[in-house]
Amino acid sequence: MKLEGKVAIVTGAASGMGKAVAELYAKEGAKVIVSDINEEGAQTVVAGIKENGGTAVSVKTNVGDLHEIEAMIDLAVSEYGTLDILVNNAGIMDNFEPAGEIEDEKWERIFSINTTSVMRATRKALPIFLEKNKGIIINVASAGGLYGARAGAAYTASKHAVVGFTKNTGFMYANEGIRCNAIAPGGVETNISSSMTSISEMGMGRIRNGLALNPRNGKSEEIAKVALFLASDDSSFVNGTVITADAGWTAY
Numbered sequence: 420m421k422l423e424g425k426v427a428i429v430t431g432a433a434s435g436m437g438k439a440v441a442e443l444y445a446k447e448g449a450k451v452i453v454s455d456i457n458e459e460g461a462q463t464v465v466a467g468i469k470e471n472g473g474t475a476v477s478v479k480t481n482v483g484d485l486h487e488i489e490a491m492i493d494l495a496v497s498e499y500g501t502l503d504i505l506v507n508n509a510g511i512m513d514n515f516e517p518a519g520e521i522e523d524e525k526w527e528r529i530f531s532i533n534t535t536s537v538m539r540a541t542r543k544a545l546p547i548f549l550e551k552n553k554g555i556i557i558n559v560a561s562a563g564g565l566y567g568a569r570a571g572a573a574y575t576a577s578k579h580a581v582v583g584f585t586k587n588t589g590f591m592y593a594n595e596g597i598r599c600n601a602i603a604p605g606g607v608e609t610n611i612s613s614s615m616t617s618i619s620e621m622g623m624g625r626i627r628n629g630l631a632l633n634p635r636n637g638k639s640e641e642i643a644k645v646a647l648f649l650a651s652d653d654s655s656f657v658n659g660t661v662i663t664a665d666a667g668w669t670a671y
Contacts, residue, residue, distance in 0.1 A: 420448030421651040426499040428452040431509030433460030435609030439639035440646045445473030450499045454480040482509045482536035492543045504650045505544045507537040508559040513571035515622030526573045533577035552596040558585050560601040568629035589659025598658040605665025606636040634666040
């Protein structure tokens with residue numbers, strides 16, 4: 420098993436990509452902290468992991484709240500003694516709004532959940548990693564973090580920021596045994612669209628052509644396999660970069 424004895428946190432793990440990552444990590448021997456704002460959903464994922472012989476515990480976490488992020492990482496240490504792998508997966512969409520339609524409250528919420536949470540969780544985990552000179556950080560970015568025509572301005576900006584943060588963190592701590600990489604999924608069959616409320620007519624009209632180029636939507640399990648690669652020693656020479664997993668969507 421590729422993650423035997425490792426301790427991993429996966430945020431947004433009650434469903435979609437996070438759930439698939441948590442389940443695969445547990446199958447590969449990791450002890451998993453299943454973190455999500457959906458407490459019942461997280462508990463269900465943990466129950467499934469345990470039924471399959473894995474080890475996991477759930478924690479209700481609003482990643483937009485500093486104290487809950489810190490409590491999540493403290494739980495990993497108190498429950499399993501350490502932390503080896505941090506997967507910052509939790510995120511929300513915008514409504515494809517262009518800049519002229521952005522509301523401050525929506526902008527701040529998207530950045531709080533998609534970007535600030537990544538920084539805060541990383542900051543909290545780093546002392547643990549630095550003490551043992553080893554640690555893995557995996558951030559879930561997006562094809563929207565690489566190009567300008569995959570979402571609205573707020574989501575696009577938030578995920579571009581995650582990409583930049585990933586590259587900087589990977590570089591800064593490369594001599595400390597810490598690796599930080601990101602995954603940029605294309606269209607994946609998850610429930611992230613449930614965070615969308617009222618689609619911008621202008622925004623959707625502008626990005627429709629880009630959406631039409633998508634060869635297919637992926638499965639959460641396909642992204643989980645990329646996350647396993649990045650968490651394991653198979654990717655020991657991969658650091659400070661972004662792996663695109665989108666069936667060739669952004670190759671156009």
